[in-house]
Amino acid sequence: MRFEFTLNDARTSIDCDEKRTLLEVLREDLGLTGTKYGCGEGDCRACTVLVDGEAVPSCQTRIPDVVGRRIRTIEGLAKGSELHPVQKAFIEADAMQCGYCVPGMVLSAVALLEKDPAPGDDAIVDAMDGNICRCCGYGNILRAVRIAAGRRESARKEETR
Amino acid sequence: MTLDRRPEPGLRVVETQPRVGRAGDCSLEPERYELDERPAYRFELERREFIAILGAGLVVSVRGAPLSAQDRRRGGGDGSPVSERIHVGADGVITVLTGKVEVGQGSRTQITAAAAEELGVAPDAIRLVMADTELTPDDGGTSGSRTTPSTVPQVRRACAAARRMLLDAAAEQWKVERDSLSIRDGHVVGPSPEHKLALGVLVMSAFGERNDREVEPGTSVRGVEEWKVLGTSVPRAGAREIVTGAHRYPSDIRRPTGTLFGAVLRPPTFGARLESIDLAPAKAIDGVVAVHDGEFVGFAAPTSALARRAAAAVASNARWIEESTHSSSDALWDLLRETAERRSGGGGADGPRGGRGRGSTERGSVEDGLAASKSVLRAEYRIAYIQHAPMEPRAACAEWNGDGLTVWTGTQNPDRVRSQVAEAFRTSARNVRVIVPDTGGGFGGKHTGEVAIEAARLARAAGKPVSLTWTREEEFSWAYFRPAGLIELAGGVDGEGRLVAWEHTNINSGGSAVATPYDVPNVRARSINARSPLRQGSYRALASTANVFARECFLDELAAQAGVDPLAFRRMHLSDARLRAVLERAAERFGFERRRKELEGSKTRGAGIACGTEKASFVATCAEVEVDRERGTFRVVDICAAFECGAVQNPANLRAQVEGCIVQGLGGALREEIRFSGGKVRNASFARYRVPRFRDLPPIDIVLVDRRDLPSVGAGETPIVGIAPAIANALFAATGEATRSLPIHTAGFRAG
Numbered sequence: 001m002r003f004e005f006t007l008n009d010a011r012t013s014i015d016c017d018e019k020r021t022l023l024e025v026l027r028e029d030l031g032l033t034g035t036k037y038g039c040g041e042g043d044c045r046a047c048t049v050l051v052d053g054e055a056v057p058s059c060q061t062r063i064p065d066v067v068g069r070r071i072r073t074i075e076g077l078a079k080g081s082e083l084h085p086v087q088k089a090f091i092e093a094d095a096m097q098c099g100y101c102v103p104g105m106v107l108s109a110v111a112l113l114e115k116d117p118a119p120g121d122d123a124i125v126d127a128m129d130g131n132i133c134r135c136c137g138y139g140n141i142l143r144a145v146r147i148a149a150g151r152r153e154s155a156r157k158e159e160t161r
Numbered sequence: 162m163t164l165d166r167r168p169e170p171g172l173r174v175v176e177t178q179p180r181v182g183r184a185g186d187c188s189l190e191p192e193r194y195e196l197d198e199r200p201a202y203r204f205e206l207e208r209r210e211f212i213a214i215l216g217a218g219l220v221v222s223v224r225g226a227p228l229s230a231q232d233r234r235r236g237g238g239d240g241s242p243v244s245e246r247i248h249v250g251a252d253g254v255i256t257v258l259t260g261k262v263e264v265g266q267g268s269r270t271q272i273t274a275a276a277a278e279e280l281g282v283a284p285d286a287i288r289l290v291m292a293d294t295e296l297t298p299d300d301g302g303t304s305g306s307r308t309t310p311s312t313v314p315q316v317r318r319a320c321a322a323a324r325r326m327l328l329d330a331a332a333e334q335w336k337v338e339r340d341s342l343s344i345r346d347g348h349v350v351g352p353s354p355e356h357k358l359a360l361g362v363l364v365m366s367a368f369g370e371r372n373d374r375e376v377e378p379g380t381s382v383r384g385v386e387e388w389k390v391l392g393t394s395v396p397r398a399g400a401r402e403i404v405t406g407a408h409r410y411p412s413d414i415r416r417p418t419g420t421l422f423g424a425v426l427r428p429p430t431f432g433a434r435l436e437s438i439d440l441a442p443a444k445a446i447d448g449v450v451a452v453h454d455g456e457f458v459g460f461a462a463p464t465s466a467l468a469r470r471a472a473a474a475v476a477s478n479a480r481w482i483e484e485s486t487h488s489s490s491d492a493l494w495d496l497l498r499e500t501a502e503r504r505s506g507g508g509g510a511d512g513p514r515g516g517r518g519r520g521s522t523e524r525g526s527v528e529d530g531l532a533a534s535k536s537v538l539r540a541e542y543r544i545a546y547i548q549h550a551p552m553e554p555r556a557a558c559a560e561w562n563g564d565g566l567t568v569w570t571g572t573q574n575p576d577r578v579r580s581q582v583a584e585a586f587r588t589s590a591r592n593v594r595v596i597v598p599d600t601g602g603g604f605g606g607k608h609t610g611e612v613a614i615e616a617a618r619l620a621r622a623a624g625k626p627v628s629l630t631w632t633r634e635e636e637f638s639w640a641y642f643r644p645a646g647l648i649e650l651a652g653g654v655d656g657e658g659r660l661v662a663w664e665h666t667n668i669n670s671g672g673s674a675v676a677t678p679y680d681v682p683n684v685r686a687r688s689i690n691a692r693s694p695l696r697q698g699s700y701r702a703l704a705s706t707a708n709v710f711a712r713e714c715f716l717d718e719l720a721a722q723a724g725v726d727p728l729a730f731r732r733m734h735l736s737d738a739r740l741r742a743v744l745e746r747a748a749e750r751f752g753f754e755r756r757r758k759e760l761e762g763s764k765t766r767g768a769g770i771a772c773g774t775e776k777a778s779f780v781a782t783c784a785e786v787e788v789d790r791e792r793g794t795f796r797v798v799d800i801c802a803a804f805e806c807g808a809v810q811n812p813a814n815l816r817a818q819v820e821g822c823i824v825q826g827l828g829g830a831l832r833e834e835i836r837f838s839g840g841k842v843r844n845a846s847f848a849r850y851r852v853p854r855f856r857d858l859p860p861i862d863i864v865l866v867d868r869r870d871l872p873s874v875g876a877g878e879t880p881i882v883g884i885a886p887a888i889a890n891a892l893f894a895a896t897g898e899a900t901r902s903l904p905i906h907t908a909g910f911r912a913g
């Protein structure tokens with residue numbers, strides 16, 4: 001079957017089985033491997049993408065469900081070579097170790113900040129709690145989101161003593 | 162970096178390195194359960210045609226540091242094959258080579274910084290090629306915190322030598338002093354403007370088409386006081402590729418010729434053997450390649466959904482011979498107790514492979530010491546199996562070209578995987594190239610090559626490249642586990658509150674840190690084998706997550722029995738200055754003594770402390786917990802850790818490692834536990850196996866103790882060992898209930 005949607009601002013048409021997930025289609029058919037497989041069950045959010053601005057697990061999203069909708073993946077976040085502020089904040093805060101969870105983390109943060117440009121820590125934790133980082137770099141990720149939310153001061157860490 | 166891009170002709174620097182052996186570099190104290198069997202044969206393959214790949218230029222090789230006692234014991238070092246460390250090409254590109262992998266611990270950044278330091282160039286002027294068996298030296302596995310003490314010094318020596326060679330060549334051309342020259346923006350530059358020569362031009366004129374140079378023994382590197390790059394928080398290499406999704410992890414590798422996706426049919430229960438299967442229903446699906454070879458049944462198809470559908474189509478007709486009895490997580494403790502090889506276990510932390518664990522010790526007489534003690538305490542600790550659960554499951558992409566095979570896979574041991582793959586296909590390792598793109602997590606869990614072999618088998622049948630990624634359920638069920646263990650402790654204290662006897666027996670989980678760092682006259686520490694019902698292997702910091710936990714909890718019980726404060730009790734028995742120093746720093750920063758006073762008599766809050774040393778680094782951890790007596794739960798209020806690993810090479814990355822260890826350790830401390838029965842893992846998902854999440858993150862205060870007078874050692878493991886006992890001891894302080902298990906729970910409390 002043929003399905004049409006907007007992917008990173010481009011009209012996209014794909015011919016595939018209706019049971020397939022958005023995650024698989026992105027990774028296997030469209031070559032967009034920035035969206036990661038972590039569990040396939042919606043438990044880890046490594047596969048997070050934005051559908052009409054909402055952060056959703058693409059492994060739990062069937063292709064027919066995104067027809068006519070606007071999808072943004074990690075590849076579509078930067079404007080040319082200009083990184084999105086959240087991406088810059090992740091680099092500034094060193095908010096990555098292996099980095100495999102980072103695309104999902106960044107997109108969850110983008111969805112949060114588009115709704116609430118100045119979230120407190122509780123709002124950040126609520127919004128990001130579904131995203132697992134097994135390197136357990138939550139501290140730096142939290143600092144990155146604070147930076148992206150304009151709270152650079154509270155994001156500062158004490159230096160080595 | 163594009164995997165296929167190769168540097169142009171130029172100069173290369175090679176290192177002759179003692180062969181550390183596949184096992185030798187894995188860890189300081191290999192556990193008996195380390196899945197690192199040596200290959201049955203070791204052929205002297207001819208040295209690879211390095212130049213053919215990297216192009217002409219200067220290649221500098223290094224003869225490595227003296228073998229460690231561990232390496233000698235394991236038989237490494239009989240040959241000293243040349244290991245090329247640096248190539249400077251005709252295009253001026255500086256390529257540094259290492260067999261180590263990047264799994265998030267920051268080795269790419271660190272090795273690049275080390276090379277930049279010695280070459281006197283900016284880190285971004287260096288291209289670091291990691292873990293490509295066709296190009297990089299066999300640096301052993303990436304484990305045991307060995308990159309910093311073993312690989313970094315070799316890279317530094319090679320780079321220091323290469324710099325001298327380049328500057329000497331230019332100095333000779335210009336008839337000036339070497340010390341007046343430097344390397345800048347791809348050029349050697351000298352005292353006056355006409356002294357400027359592109360590296361590539363210099364290399365070709367001074368060293369010709371091909372020139373291998375060996376680093377002279379005793380080549381010195383920059384002292385800590387001269388460091389410009391090391392010692393600073395060099396930004397993480399590849400960060401931009403990570404945040405844009407451009408970096409290709411092993412599971413992201415696709416080949417230009419078109420890539421199929423794989424799925425594997427797993428047995429219904431552990432140990433089940435395939436009796437028969439009819440592949441016809443799978444083969445009937447358009448586009449599916451079905452393989453049945455021995456015990457392996459797998460499928461490749463244009464989409465992973467189709468491959469999984471093929472597996473499902475044959476699952477019902479597969480006949481399996483299943484084992485009649487299975488152990489379970491509930492029956493585990495009796496099984497370990499009954500099968501413990503007590504008589505054979507004196508020093509055998511290494512078990513069947515015949516090595517010796519560092520930990521096993523005996524001094525004085527434990528029996529006499531216990532008999533002379535005023536009070537004696539005995540306890541048994543239960544340590545659950547846990548999984549590493551890296552965010553990226555095992556993944557590989559395999560491509561055949563005639564008899565030649567290339568596999569991109571996530572492993573911490575590319576050279577071992579190369580021989581495993583070669584053995585599986587009964588071919589020479591020469592025909593197999595293993596490339597490890599920077600990978601999505603390891604934690605000691607990715608030492609083996611199953612997924613590489615599976616992808617290669619499917620690719621062989623399909624005649625096309627195949628990408629295979631294990632599902633999360635497969636990762637939870639079929640990857641090896643951190644061993645479960647029973648730990649028996651006995652201790653005796655005299656009338657002055659001094660430890661006089663200490664006996665520590667680890668059943669099944671391994672020998673790391675069984676030896677106590679405390680001053681006790683009569684000690685017996687040992688690690689003994691038992692029958693593990695699950696497939697087990699290494700984990701971050703090996704068995705010390707279990708042994709330090711048991712020891713530090715037991716110590717608090719003994720202190721309480723002797724009526725001594727836990728910190729004071731540790732001070733009484735600790736003469737190791739470095740361990741003592743981190744203990745004092747953590748206690749001071751956390752306000753341990755103040756909090757103990759404030760919380761004395763509190764029925765809801767308590768503070769705990771624990772310390773340990775592994776891999777020549779030192780950690781002390783403090784935690785406060787608060788209990789909810791109505792609900793029978795506890796939560797961690799805050800954590801403080803002090804860590805020392807010699808001279809700090811990258812403060813930001815070190816801090817990230819310490820924090821990552823603490824939070825990962827929180828998982829094992831509070832909730833992680835593999836539940837199994839009937840030959841199946843019963844909680845094989847992130848929904849049922851609870852790893853730490855954002856909301857579990859307590860305030861964490863980290864003190865990095867920078868000992869610039871001491872050599873740098875690794876830091877990715879040791880900081881994990883203190884967190885669980887610190888929490889258990891805080892819970893003990895709050896409730897009087899001692900913890901005897903990991904994850905932590907007492908009669909009345911478990912993590913909320």
